[in-house]
Amino acid sequence: MQIGEIKDFLKDEKIRVKKLYAAKHKQGFKTKENFVKWYINKVKRQNYKCFYCETSIFDINKLIDSQKLKTRKIGHGKRGTVLEIDKKINEKDYIPDNCVLSCYYCNNDKSYIFDSKDYKENFGKNRNKYFSKLLNRLKKNDSAKRIMPKGYIYRMDHDTGFAPNVKYGICTLSGCKRSTIELWAKRGHWVIGLGGNKTNKPNKIIYAMEVEKNLSYDQFKKKYSRKSKYLSKKDAGKNVLVSRKFYYFGNKAIDLPKSLTHLIINRQGCKGLTDKDIFKLKKIFKNKYNYGELEIPNNPRKCVKTKKCSKKTSVNSVC
Ligand SMILES: [Zn+2]
Numbered sequence: 423m424q425i426g427e428i429k430d431f432l433k434d435e436k437i438r439v440k441k442l443y444a445a446k447h448k449q450g451f452k453t454k455e456n457f458v459k460w461y462i463n464k465v466k467r468q469n470y471k472c473f474y475c476e477t478s479i480f481d482i483n484k485l486i487d488s489q490k491l492k493t494r495k496i497g498h499g500k501r502g503t504v505l506e507i508d509k510k511i512n513e514k515d516y517i518p519d520n521c522v523l524s525c526y527y528c529n530n531d532k533s534y535i536f537d538s539k540d541y542k543e544n545f546g547k548n549r550n551k552y553f554s555k556l557l558n559r560l561k562k563n564d565s566a567k568r569i570m571p572k573g574y575i576y577r578m579d580h581d582t583g584f585a586p587n588v589k590y591g592i593c594t595l596s597g598c599k600r601s602t603i604e605l606w607a608k609r610g611h612w613v614i615g616l617g618g619n620k621t622n623k624p625n626k627i628i629y630a631m632e633v634e635k636n637l638s639y640d641q642f643k644k645k646y647s648r649k650s651k652y653l654s655k656k657d658a659g660k661n662v663l664v665s666r667k668f669y670y671f672g673n674k675a676i677d678l679p680k681s682l683t684h685l686i687i688n689r690q691g692c693k694g695l696t697d698k699d700i701f702k703l704k705k706i707f708k709n710k711y712n713y714g715e716l717e718i719p720n721n722p723r724k725c726v727k728t729k730k731c732s733k734k735t736s737v738n739s740v741c
Pocket residue numbers: 472473474475476477524525526527528529549
């Protein structure tokens with residue numbers, strides 16, 4: 423659970439619990455405000471879990487949402503999605519010491535039949551086992567359903583000509599997204615670099631490549647000895663993405679079409695591309711451009727190796 427989600431949950435609970443306050447609560451809690459305060463403190467102290475089965479209400483709601491667990495209809499509402507107030511000793515009143523928060527499933531089952539301690543020990547543990555089993559099943563299903571992206575888009579801080587490097591008609595990416603895209607991208611995947619503010623081309627496509635190979639640095643060095651001179655082991659990542667199928671727009675970066683503005687990324691890291699996104703992007707590229715180095719970098723740096731070289735294309739620097 424994210425902090426923001428917990429905050430929202432507590433906000434909703436305050437409103438809900440306020441409405442629950444009734445005459446039977448007056449003796450133990452005195453006012454509506456005290457009653458709400460007690461509930462919120464209690465739910466935090468119980469770590470959002472049922473007192474008996476110790477399953478979190480967030481997990482219970484996951485099971486309900488995925489229809490692994492049913493709720494019980496009551497009037498216009500339903501029971502199951504919130505932690506309910508249970509009196510440990512039924513004969514006693516609703517006073518703070520006698521009240522715990524319980525999931526509907528334990529509360530309903532325990533009813534006024536079982537002793538609180540006995541119930542927790544003998545039934546709560548089993549319910550926890552059962553809920554854990556359901557949650558594990560759900561996790562397995564989720565990971566089976568999760569489709570791995572077939573491409574990635576990221577924001578480029580700079581476009582110096584180092585990553586990507588497009589010399590000799592081969593686009594390579596290494597040393598820039600070393601712990602993500604460079605490790606994950608496989609043959610056939612697309613990698614799109616969008617301009618960040620420092621490139622002066624914010625949110626425009628600076629380059630796109632269809633990965634042909636994902637090589638280790640040593641393999642790259644061996645297979646592409648001429649090209650690999652721009653990349654020292656120190657500056658490289660563990661892997662090098664290589665392709666001849668690329669469009670490098672550089673300082674003539676192109677706009678994303680309106681239907682793909684959801685791909686804009688305003689942070690570090692990367693986003694996965696769906697098949698639909700890739701289909702649209704491919705169509706734009708194929709209809710209008712040829713593969714290759716179409717323009718020069720946005721942030722070119724002079725060649726550091728030979729002082730004679732004045733071409734503003736060659737670099738040894740971070741992306
Ligand atoms: Zn429970």
